[in-house]
Amino acid sequence: MRYALIAILALLALLIIAPPLLGTGWQYALINALIAALFAAAFNLLVGQGGMLSFGHAAYFGVGAFTVIHLMQSVEYGDIPFPTVLLPLAGAAVSLLCGALAGFFATMRSGVYFALVTLALAELLHSLAPHWDEMFGGEAGLSSMRMPSLGFTFGSTLEVYYLTLSWVVICIGLLYAYTRTPFGRLTLALRDNEQRIRFMGFNAHGTKIVVFAISAMFSGVAGSLMAISNETANYSVFSTQVSALVVLHTFVGGSTIFFGPIVGACVLSLFTFVVSGVTHSWMLYQGIIFVLVMLFAPKGIGGVIQAHIEQRHALPWKRLAAPYALATLAGLMVACATVFVVQSLEIVLSREYAAAVARTGEYAPYTVFAREWQVFHPFTWLFPVLLLVPGLYLLRRAFARIQTLWDKDDDNDNGDIPAATQELMEGGR
Amino acid sequence: MEFLIVSTLNGVIYGMLLFMVSAGLTLIFGMMGVLNFAHASFYMLGAYFAYTLSGLFNFWVGLIVAPLLVAIIGMFIERYMLRRVHAHGHAHELLLTFGLVFIFEELIKLFYGDFPVNYQRPDYLNFAIFNLFGTDYPFYRVFIGLVALLMFIVLFVLLTRTRVGMVVRAAERLPDTARALGHNVPMVFLGVFGAGAALAGLSGAVAGAFFPTNPNMALELGVIVFVVVVVGGLGSLAGSLIASLLIGVFSSFAVGLDWSLASLFGLIGLGDWANSLGGLVTMPLSSISATVPFLLMLIVLLVRPAGLMGSKN
Numbered sequence: 010m011r012y013a014l015i016a017i018l019a020l021l022a023l024l025i026i027a028p029p030l031l032g033t034g035w036q037y038a039l040i041n042a043l044i045a046a047l048f049a050a051a052f053n054l055l056v057g058q059g060g061m062l063s064f065g066h067a068a069y070f071g072v073g074a075f076t077v078i079h080l081m082q083s084v085e086y087g088d089i090p091f092p093t094v095l096l097p098l099a100g101a102a103v104s105l106l107c108g109a110l111a112g113f114f115a116t117m118r119s120g121v122y123f124a125l126v127t128l129a130l131a132e133l134l135h136s137l138a139p140h141w142d143e144m145f146g147g148e149a150g151l152s153s154m155r156m157p158s159l160g161f162t163f164g165s166t167l168e169v170y171y172l173t174l175s176w177v178v179i180c181i182g183l184l185y186a187y188t189r190t191p192f193g194r195l196t197l198a199l200r201d202n203e204q205r206i207r208f209m210g211f212n213a214h215g216t217k218i219v220v221f222a223i224s225a226m227f228s229g230v231a232g233s234l235m236a237i238s239n240e241t242a243n244y245s246v247f248s249t250q251v252s253a254l255v256v257l258h259t260f261v262g263g264s265t266i267f268f269g270p271i272v273g274a275c276v277l278s279l280f281t282f283v284v285s286g287v288t289h290s291w292m293l294y295q296g297i298i299f300v301l302v303m304l305f306a307p308k309g310i311g312g313v314i315q316a317h318i319e320q321r322h323a324l325p326w327k328r329l330a331a332p333y334a335l336a337t338l339a340g341l342m343v344a345c346a347t348v349f350v351v352q353s354l355e356i357v358l359s360r361e362y363a364a365a366v367a368r369t370g371e372y373a374p375y376t377v378f379a380r381e382w383q384v385f386h387p388f389t390w391l392f393p394v395l396l397l398v399p400g401l402y403l404l405r406r407a408f409a410r411i412q413t414l415w416d417k418d419d420d421n422d423n424g425d426i427p428a429a430t431q432e433l434m435e436g437g438r
Numbered sequence: 439m440e441f442l443i444v445s446t447l448n449g450v451i452y453g454m455l456l457f458m459v460s461a462g463l464t465l466i467f468g469m470m471g472v473l474n475f476a477h478a479s480f481y482m483l484g485a486y487f488a489y490t491l492s493g494l495f496n497f498w499v500g501l502i503v504a505p506l507l508v509a510i511i512g513m514f515i516e517r518y519m520l521r522r523v524h525a526h527g528h529a530h531e532l533l534l535t536f537g538l539v540f541i542f543e544e545l546i547k548l549f550y551g552d553f554p555v556n557y558q559r560p561d562y563l564n565f566a567i568f569n570l571f572g573t574d575y576p577f578y579r580v581f582i583g584l585v586a587l588l589m590f591i592v593l594f595v596l597l598t599r600t601r602v603g604m605v606v607r608a609a610e611r612l613p614d615t616a617r618a619l620g621h622n623v624p625m626v627f628l629g630v631f632g633a634g635a636a637l638a639g640l641s642g643a644v645a646g647a648f649f650p651t652n653p654n655m656a657l658e659l660g661v662i663v664f665v666v667v668v669v670g671g672l673g674s675l676a677g678s679l680i681a682s683l684l685i686g687v688f689s690s691f692a693v694g695l696d697w698s699l700a701s702l703f704g705l706i707g708l709g710d711w712a713n714s715l716g717g718l719v720t721m722p723l724s725s726i727s728a729t730v731p732f733l734l735m736l737i738v739l740l741v742r743p744a745g746l747m748g749s750k751n
Contacts, residue, residue, distance in 0.1 A: 062529050114740060121473055121528065122743050125668055129736045132661055136728040140721060249661070253536070260533055290548060296540030303534045304519060307526045354548050 021178065028170050036166045037238075038282035043177040044234050045278040049258040049270035050184050051227030057264035058188065059220040060200025061116070062124045065131025066228055067251035071138075072107045073100030073229030074236040074246050075145060081153035081236070092158040093237070097176050100233030101226045108225020109218060116217035119203070131252055138244030150243020163237075173234050180230050181271065187223070188267060196220050257295065261302050263309025272311055290351050297347070320415075329414055336407035342400030345378075346393040352377045357384055440571045445690045447570075451579050453686025454586035458641035459659060460666040460678050461593060462634030468673015469610045469630050471528055472520065475535040478660040479542035480635045484508050484642025485651045486546055489557035497560045497647070505639035512635025516628050539656065547653045554652035578648050585644050589637065590679055597675065606630060610673070665735040671748025680746055685731050692727035 028036050052066050077100045083089045091099070115126040138145040145151070155163040163169060187193045198206055199216055207213045236242045245251075255274075262273020277295065284291040306313050317324075356362055356375045366372055374381040382389045463477040487507050488500035515538065523530040559578050566574030597603035608616040609626040617623045642655075649655070666685060670677030698721055723730075738745060 062532070114736075118739060118743055121471075121532070122668075122739060124473075124532070125664060126736065126739050128661065128664070129732045129739065133729055133732045133736065136732060137726060140725040249657070253540075256533070256536065290544060292540055293544035293548065296537055296544060299537040300519075300534060300541060303530060303537055304522055307523065307530055351548065358549060358551070360551060 024174060025171075029167060033166045036170050038279060040166070040170050040173050040234075040238050041282070042275045042278040043173050044231050044238070045254075045258055045274035046271045047177045047180050047234070048228055048231035048255050049262065049274035050181050050267075051224050051231060052255045053259050053264055053267075053270040054184060054187070054196070054227070055221060055224035056259060057266075057270070058193070058196045058200060059217065059224070061119070061217065061221070063115075063127040063252075064124050064249075064256065065127035065129070065252050066224075066255055067247050067249070068111065068127075068131040068134050069104045069108050069225035069228040070232035070235070070251060070255075071134065071242070071244075071246035072225075073097075073104045073232030074242040075151070075232075076100045076103040076229070077233040077236040078151045078153055078242045081155070081240075082151065084156050085153050093155055093163055094159055094172060096237055097230045097233035100229040100236070102229075104229020104232070105222050105226035108222040108229075112218045112221025112225065116214060116221055128252075131247060131249070135244065135247035135249070138247055145244050146242075148244065150241055150245075152241035155237060155240060169238050173238060176230060176234055180227055184227060185267060192216075192219075257299050261299055261309055263311030263313075263315075265308050266311040266315055269309050269311025273309060276310070288352060288355060290355055293351060294348075325414060329411065332407045332410040332414070335403055336411065339400045339403035339407055342396045343404060346396035346400060349377055349393045349396070353382065353389070441694055444570060445694055446687060447575070448579075449687035449690030450683060451583045451686070452690060453683035454583040455641065455645050455682075456659075456662065456666050456686055457679050457682035458582075458586040458589055458644070459638055460663045460670075460682060461589060461675065462637035463663055464667050464670065464673055464675060464678045465593075465630055465637075466634040467667055469606070470520075470531075470627060472531045472535070473664065473667075474634075475532065475660070476515070476538040476542060477535075477634070477638055478656040478663055479539050480508050480512060480638035481642040481645075481659060482546060482653070482656040483511065483542060484639030485557060485646025485655065486550060486555070486642075487639070488643035488646060489555050489651055492557070492647075497563075501640070501643050504643040505636040508639025508642075509632040509636035513628055513632040515635075516631035520631075521624070539660070543653055543656060550653070552653060554650045557646045557651040559647040576648075582644055582648060585640075589640070590675070593637075593675060662731055665731045667745075668735055669738045669745055671745025674745065674747040677745055677747025685734065688730050688734070689727050692723050692730050695723045697723045 024039075028039060031039075048066075048070060052063070055061050055063055055066075077096045080089070080091055080096060080099050081093075084091050084093075111127075111130050115123055115130065118126055139148045141147075155169070157163060163172070188197075195206070195211065195216060199213065199220070203213050206216070232246065235246070258274035258277050259270040260273070261277060262271065263269030277298075281291055281295065284294060288294075302309055308315075353375070356377070362373075362375070372384040374383050376382070459478065459481050462480070463474060466472060466474050466477070484504050487504035491500035491503050515535075519534055519538075520531050523534050563578055563581065565577050567577040567580055568575050597606065605616065605621050606626055606629075608619075609621060609623045613623050616626075646655075662685070666678050666681045669684070670679070670681035
């Protein structure tokens with residue numbers, strides 16, 4: 010616990026000190042990562058702690074964004090004085106109301122049907138928004154200017170960054186504090202066994218509405234910060250893409266742990282920032298990462314880290330070192346092969362390349378990994394195979410070894426494999 | 439009169455297309471309780487495979503082989519992915535298929551580019567079947583409807599009148615009993631998933647030749663397909679047929695009508711007051727026609743979650 014606190018304080022210090030030294034591009038990327046982190050943490054209150062999988066959380070994010078844009082416009086035209094610093098409060102309030110209303114209906118159902126109600130609500134807004142000009146500004150959306158307040162001009166990205174950082178830190182702090190309250194415990198109990206909650210005399214439906222509304226409220230803050238940073242919002246904030254992204258962030262990070270979604274959101278949005286500048290296929294890589302996490306680490310990155318921290322005294326680190334190193338190497342080989350194939354296809358199948366071939370009549374070499382490759386040279390296509398096949402083989406071996414080492418030292422939970430079978434498997438290798 | 443007939447016809451045929459896509463999903467959802475988010479991606483894959491095959495061979499080869507290819511992909515996903523995460527619960531299966539949507543969309547963009555491809559029906563299918571109020575009605579629209587109808591009949595007979603259907607229904611209702619009777623339940627699941635994927639692939643192959651074949655086609659249909667399955671009822675084939683037709687006809691009529699809530703108020707003499715409110719109240723139905731299916735789904739989910747034809751579960 011003490012280490013965790015130190016780590017968080019160190020990270021916070023870094024987030025305060027580092028940005029002035031970075032360019033505007035990175036500052037903007039950090040703003041987006043922070044907003045994504047808050048959104049994922051708010052979403053996880055509903056999904057990870059309340060056990061209610063929503064596919065339409067973009068609705069409350071978007072409501073927050075549009076509330077703030079409207080308010081900013083009023084401030085800009087001098088109708089109402091409202092400090093820019095406190096704008097997210099308005100987004101929070103309206104999202105809380107919308108969340109309570111939507112939550113009332115959505116929480117009448119559970120499981121897949123709950124997910125579908127949230128999806129339908131968000132789609133309803135998304136299909137309505139472009140036609141409702143006064144409210145959502147039609148297809149173009151609405152925009153406004155940040156007004157100076159409390160001595161800040163909010164003209165530079167850096168000032169917006171610090172505003173975002175403060176709000177995100179406060180909100181994540183509040184969300185964490187929430188998990189420590191009795192009501193937070195009740196939320197967890199709701200996920201584990203709703204029937205029992207009802208049996209103990211609590212109002213399950215009411216509790217669910219409150220959890221939904223609070224989650225919507227913090228999503229609204231995230232949306233507000235997005236609106237402040239972009240100074241604009243259009244109907245696409247309601248799109249399935251936005252709802253999808255928060256699901257991706259949360260589950261890659263790991264929904265069972267409080268900090269999992271925050272880690273997932275930061276890692277993936279910075280990944281997007283870096284990779285989308287290099288290749289068009291960044292969405293493909295993100296999809297592959299998500300599916301791999303779902304398949305091999307169902308509790309996400311956070312779950313893997315937590316398992317290691319919990320078992321740190323029981324694990325035979327010395328014997329694990331070799332298979333871990335092997336797994337890393339093999340993983341890199343497979344990743345290299347995949348990236349090589351995707352990048353090659355992206356170049357060779359592009360319109361520009363086809364046009365160049367038609368113009369010059371020859372298949373020019375292309376560059377991947379800072380080296381030139383001939384399209385029809387056998388080595389070009391042998392190269393990924395040479396990486397992929399041994400890579401996959403080594404990965405399998407390394408993971409089998411890691412699995413046995415983990416299972417052996419885990420006395421409480423011996424996995425699904427009986428000891429005798431385990432001996433047999435090890436003998437065979 | 440003209441509006442009524444043309445809208446009904448277009449609505450029914452669009453509904454039949456929706457049914458074609460969602461029939462597979464209904465089957466999978468009913469059997470395994472998995473809402474397969476990637477189902478509309480199977481539809482898109484079908485269209486793209488058929489496009490490639492029709493270029494290499496001819497239209498009919500595409501129509502027959504594309505669904506088979508999609509079925510193979512579907513079975514691969516069931517066997518090596520869904521079965522793997524099954525132990526972690528339905529939410530995980532849902533999320534996995536959700537991730538696959540991105541992968542399929544991006545792969546299609548990688549191979550075929552980010553723009554529509556020119557997938558065309560052959561010339562001999564490209565004629566007007568009859569003349570309706572001075573406009574030629576394309577035969578291919580009717581063809582889509584006929585394929586869907588044929589599919590419904592085959593599926594219905596297969597499921598309710600044959601031994602295969604009996605085993606499938608048994609594996610769905612009481613998997614343990616079916617297993618005890620010596621049926622290979624995982625194999626049945628694999629088959630159903632493959633068949634569901636093939637149906638989506640077939641509809642893609644048929645519809646892609648009429649509607650644009652582009653990387654967004656999965657996204658456009660993705661949510662509507664859920665609407666059909668939910669409104670129709672859990673695992674009910676007849677229900678999803680009714681729901682598809684309902685949504686098809688509703689949306690086809692909504693496009694042509696400029697009714698609004700204000701005109702409704704106008705009937706009881708409050709028209710001026712309603713018009714002064716503006717916003718949602720004066721919005722014509724035609725501009726919010728995309729909203730209609732979601733509204734329908736929401737109402738069904740809240741009033742009768744088992745769907746129109748679903749049995750209470």
